[in-house]
Amino acid sequence: MVVNNIVDPKDNKELQEIISKAISQNQKLLLKENLELKAPTVDEKTVVIDLAHLNKVIELDKDNFTITVEGGINFLEFQTLLAEKGFYFPMDTYASGHTSLSYNVLHALPSYSLGEYGNYREYVLGIEAVLFNGDLIKIGGKNIKNVSGLDIIGLMIGSQEYFGIINNFTLRLLPLPEEKQVVICNFKDIKTAQEAAFQLTNKGISPAKLLVVNTSGAQLLENNTKITKSPLLIVELEGFKASMQRKISILQETVAQYDATCLIISDNIESRDLWTIFRENQYQLLAKTVDSVSFSGFYTKLPEMVTQLDNELVKCCSDFTIIINCLIGSGMIIPSEKAGTDWYEEVGKIVDKYQGRILDKKSFKEPGMGIVQEKLKAAFDPANISFFGGEKV
Amino acid sequence: MNSKQINYFKTIVDPKNICTTKEELLVYEYDATLLKGAPEVIVFPETTGQVSLILAYAYQENIPVTTRGAGTNLSGGTIPDQGGIALVLTKMNKVLEIDFENRVVVVEPGTINQELQDMLTPHGYYYPPDPASMKACTIGGNVGECSGGPRCLKYGVTRDYILGMEMVLSTGEVVAIGSKQQVNPDPLDIVKFMVGSEGTLGVFTKLFLKIKKISEAKKTMLCTFNSVKDASRTVANIVREGIVPTTLELMDNLLINCAEDFIGLGLDRTADALLLIEVDGLKEELDGQVEVIKKVCEKNNVKGFKIAQSAKEVDQLWTARRTVIGAVARKRPSYSMQDVTVPRNKLPDIVEEIVNISEKYNLPIGVLAHAGDGNLHPLVLFDERNQEEVEKVHEAEFLICKKALSLGGTLSGEHGIGLLKKPFLDQEFAPEVLSLKRQIMLAFDSGNILNPDKILEVGK
Numbered sequence: 080m081v082v083n084n085i086v087d088p089k090d091n092k093e094l095q096e097i098i099s100k101a102i103s104q105n106q107k108l109l110l111k112e113n114l115e116l117k118a119p120t121v122d123e124k125t126v127v128i129d130l131a132h133l134n135k136v137i138e139l140d141k142d143n144f145t146i147t148v149e150g151g152i153n154f155l156e157f158q159t160l161l162a163e164k165g166f167y168f169p170m171d172t173y174a175s176g177h178t179s180l181s182y183n184v185l186h187a188l189p190s191y192s193l194g195e196y197g198n199y200r201e202y203v204l205g206i207e208a209v210l211f212n213g214d215l216i217k218i219g220g221k222n223i224k225n226v227s228g229l230d231i232i233g234l235m236i237g238s239q240e241y242f243g244i245i246n247n248f249t250l251r252l253l254p255l256p257e258e259k260q261v262v263i264c265n266f267k268d269i270k271t272a273q274e275a276a277f278q279l280t281n282k283g284i285s286p287a288k289l290l291v292v293n294t295s296g297a298q299l300l301e302n303n304t305k306i307t308k309s310p311l312l313i314v315e316l317e318g319f320k321a322s323m324q325r326k327i328s329i330l331q332e333t334v335a336q337y338d339a340t341c342l343i344i345s346d347n348i349e350s351r352d353l354w355t356i357f358r359e360n361q362y363q364l365l366a367k368t369v370d371s372v373s374f375s376g377f378y379t380k381l382p383e384m385v386t387q388l389d390n391e392l393v394k395c396c397s398d399f400t401i402i403i404n405c406l407i408g409s410g411m412i413i414p415s416e417k418a419g420t421d422w423y424e425e426v427g428k429i430v431d432k433y434q435g436r437i438l439d440k441k442s443f444k445e446p447g448m449g450i451v452q453e454k455l456k457a458a459f460d461p462a463n464i465s466f467f468g469g470e471k472v
Numbered sequence: 473m474n475s476k477q478i479n480y481f482k483t484i485v486d487p488k489n490i491c492t493t494k495e496e497l498l499v500y501e502y503d504a505t506l507l508k509g510a511p512e513v514i515v516f517p518e519t520t521g522q523v524s525l526i527l528a529y530a531y532q533e534n535i536p537v538t539t540r541g542a543g544t545n546l547s548g549g550t551i552p553d554q555g556g557i558a559l560v561l562t563k564m565n566k567v568l569e570i571d572f573e574n575r576v577v578v579v580e581p582g583t584i585n586q587e588l589q590d591m592l593t594p595h596g597y598y599y600p601p602d603p604a605s606m607k608a609c610t611i612g613g614n615v616g617e618c619s620g621g622p623r624c625l626k627y628g629v630t631r632d633y634i635l636g637m638e639m640v641l642s643t644g645e646v647v648a649i650g651s652k653q654q655v656n657p658d659p660l661d662i663v664k665f666m667v668g669s670e671g672t673l674g675v676f677t678k679l680f681l682k683i684k685k686i687s688e689a690k691k692t693m694l695c696t697f698n699s700v701k702d703a704s705r706t707v708a709n710i711v712r713e714g715i716v717p718t719t720l721e722l723m724d725n726l727l728i729n730c731a732e733d734f735i736g737l738g739l740d741r742t743a744d745a746l747l748l749i750e751v752d753g754l755k756e757e758l759d760g761q762v763e764v765i766k767k768v769c770e771k772n773n774v775k776g777f778k779i780a781q782s783a784k785e786v787d788q789l790w791t792a793r794r795t796v797i798g799a800v801a802r803k804r805p806s807y808s809m810q811d812v813t814v815p816r817n818k819l820p821d822i823v824e825e826i827v828n829i830s831e832k833y834n835l836p837i838g839v840l841a842h843a844g845d846g847n848l849h850p851l852v853l854f855d856e857r858n859q860e861e862v863e864k865v866h867e868a869e870f871l872i873c874k875k876a877l878s879l880g881g882t883l884s885g886e887h888g889i890g891l892l893k894k895p896f897l898d899q900e901f902a903p904e905v906l907s908l909k910r911q912i913m914l915a916f917d918s919g920n921i922l923n924p925d926k927i928l929e930v931g932k
């Protein structure tokens with residue numbers, strides 16, 4: 080796709096001017112990252128905003144454990160920079176290497192560490208944003224708690240470019256954990272992997288990440304020759320050195336009940352590389368596929384639900400990847416490029432059978448909230464310049 | 473309201489659930505602030521259907537509705553200052569479902585926080601938000617204010633534990649948003665946005681809460697200091713050492729003495745400040761953390777450092793912390809509590825200013841703080857019957873808020889804006905932000921009948 084109208088603001092003022100111009104000239108706006116995965120069709124009038132120049136760290140406040148940073152910074156580079164300085168921002172998504180901090184937060188991309196580390200709202204303490212009504216607003220600061228009248232920060236997170244662009248963040252940071260270990264366990268089937276994961280959530284070892292993948296999903300770790308291709312449980316344990324050995328023992332005892340074998344990766348560089356490969360492969364898979372679907376389910380029902388998904392989907396689409404974030408009971412199915420559309424309906428039926436939910440890709444789907452949502456959109460974007468706002472809410 | 477309107481409510485709820493006498497109305501004029509305002513009728517609904525009918529009628533007739541749980545809020549959030557209906561949800565107080573395996577609980581909004589905790593504890597679970605008022609306050613009120621509590625430094629605030637809800641909009645329409653599962657189905661998280669909405673956007677009738685497993689072990693420390701400055705510095709330094717305690721609570725000398733008068737634990741009455749620190753996790757993680765905390769305390773001239781040796785001792789320390797607000801009543805007949813929050817390293821500055829303000833106005837001000845969060849509750853002690861003193865309290869509180877904002881802080885960390893801080897809101901937010909908030913409120917409640925003009929002046 081050829082896109083002519085890419086703009087790359089150098090500062091907040093320029094971003095505000097771009098948005099004001101779009102309002103007066105009735106142009107649609109979207110962030111550049113949207114063109115990379117499942118690109119929507121964009122006409123030449125549409126303004127594509129590239130935040131790459133807005134990538135400066137404004138202040139790292141070591142006393143308050145906060146950082147103030149421009150939103151265009153690449154998400155992965157941002158995390159690497161923090162780690163080098165001994166800080167930790169625990170959100171970590173499949174698109175980290177390809178997208179800006181702003182994009183991740185505005186789209187509330189699912190982090191592998193959701194669960195133990197909560198969600199973006201717990202870390203975004205302050206924002207500066209240019210709304211699609213042209214206003215540059217500044218809310219919050221370095222305060223961990225703030226309930227000064229309606230949570231606009233919370234509303235902006237996950238607003239998917241319907242309301243405006245966040246271009247500055249003040250984020251809460253955590254201390255870098257003393258120790259990190261990744262454990263990969265091979266299971267004979269996905270059901271037992273899921274059951275073991277469920278048990279682990281009740282053992283007090285608080286994994287930072289707890290993923291189950293089906294056999295195709297194991298290929299996301301393609302370069303790692305030590306890993307057998309079978310359903311995998313991927314666990315990241317982190318925290319104090321003093322308790323790490325016991326955490327590993329609890330994990331090993333739990334998975335041993337299911338005859339699973341474990342590979343422990345204690346080396347920080349090796350585990351970092353493993354996640355880099357995993358993320359990148361998931362991203363590339365998503366770039367190639369016809370479509371993907373995310374769902375959520377009850378912890379207790381996931382083993383049966385995932386098993387049935389794994390069994391049934393083989394029949395309608397030969398190759399597909401399942402990734403489950405067991406800490407929040409949520410999963411993603413990515414079919415191969417050649418999959419038709421039947422699989423989607425099948426997923427819906429199975430998820431429904433186990434009282435799970437298909438997660439919406441687009442915002443504004445809460446039932447019964449139609450009018451409220453229309454009015455909310457009108458408050459933030461009266462001229463309807465959001466590219467996505469073009470669709471009827 | 474006219475008698476026809478009041479009588480209409482008797483067709484919706486059992487007449488015994490309606491109060492209209494002067495004496496009854498008097499009881500609902502108050503909350504935990506000094507503000508007052510009488511409702512014209514008090515209605516206690518028992519079902520969502522009743523709430524829906526009440527709101528639909530109020531919407532049609534343009535009657536103000538002030539939603540109320542236990543009325544313990546500290547921002548004037550339940551004062552029916554425009555008359556109308558006090559919609560009291562204390563009869564909708566059932567715990568509808570506890571699902572330990574899926575870690576979710578479904579409650580009606582009138583459920584008392586402590587009663588829920590008592591049902592969870594024997595099974596090894598808890599609901600993290602723990603306001604000091606937990607014995608009285610309701611979960612609906614906690615959600616209305618996005619309440620915090622001592623534990624929220626490590627475990628977050630109410631917002632982080634609400635998965636979904638059933639809610640009645642101002643028109644009477646019932647909606648269910650979010651789900652009982654751990655992920656919000658819609659990227660735009662309206663559920664979380666409802667938390668802290670102070671009764672202005674809708675009335676919650678069912679709440680889906682996330683619960684957690686109780687940690688295997690914890691250690692509680694009591695540290696005393698010769699200056700509040702040393703204690704505040706200790707707070708910032710502990711977090712800098714890579715430790716996130718479950719709680720980091722601070723009390724100054726005035727409050728140490730109030731607590732000691734009240735329950736006589738043998739606290740050091742001469743100490744200028746006390747820190748109550750708790751860490752939790754796996755057994756073997758704790759000693760190392762305690763050691764680091766002790767070193768940080770020593771570096772900051774700690775006077776006394778003690779680790780609680782038994783569960784009883786831990787309980788006693790927490791009782792002292794939770795009851796200290798009530799205990800100040802022995803010093804002066806009235807108190808007013810602020811809720812400003814500042815970046816953690818600005819604690820010494822704000823405390824210094826509070827001491828100056830206390831001297832300037834000759835008013836005793838006790839400092840209580842969820843210090844790890846930078847959230848302070850200066851307690852101004854006075855006599856409500858002395859009008860001159862009341863004026864001084866207002867001035868002193870305004871100065872505390874101003875100072876907090878000048879230090880990059882916020883007006884409220886957990887108590888909300890309500891009526892009390894409404895006059896200060898434009899000191900924190902630019903006109904564009906206030907205008908946006910107003911539009912959002914009207915998007916939910918076009919008639920401005922729900923807690924009308926609380927947080928900010930909305931108009932019609």
Ligand SMILES: Cc1cc2nc3c(=O)[nH]c(=O)nc-3n(C[C@H](O)[C@H](O)[C@H](O)COP(=O)(O)OP(=O)(O)OC[C@H]3O[C@@H](n4cnc5c(N)ncnc54)[C@H](O)[C@@H]3O)c2cc1C
Nearest residue numbers: 541542543544545549604610612613614616619620671676
């Ligand atoms: C001694 C004392 C100690 C306290 N300690 C703390 C503390 O540690 N942390 C803290 O955060 N707060 C604390 N508070 C403040 C107060 O207890 C909390 O704000 C509490 O959450 C209020 O609950 P409630 O049931 O009393 O609600 P109410 O005071 O009745 O209502 C609070 C707000 O929520 C709204 N509301 C109530 N129910 C609903 C509903 N069903 N639907 C929609 N809106 C609703 C009301 O309109 C109002 O705006 C303390 C108060 C006191 C008196």
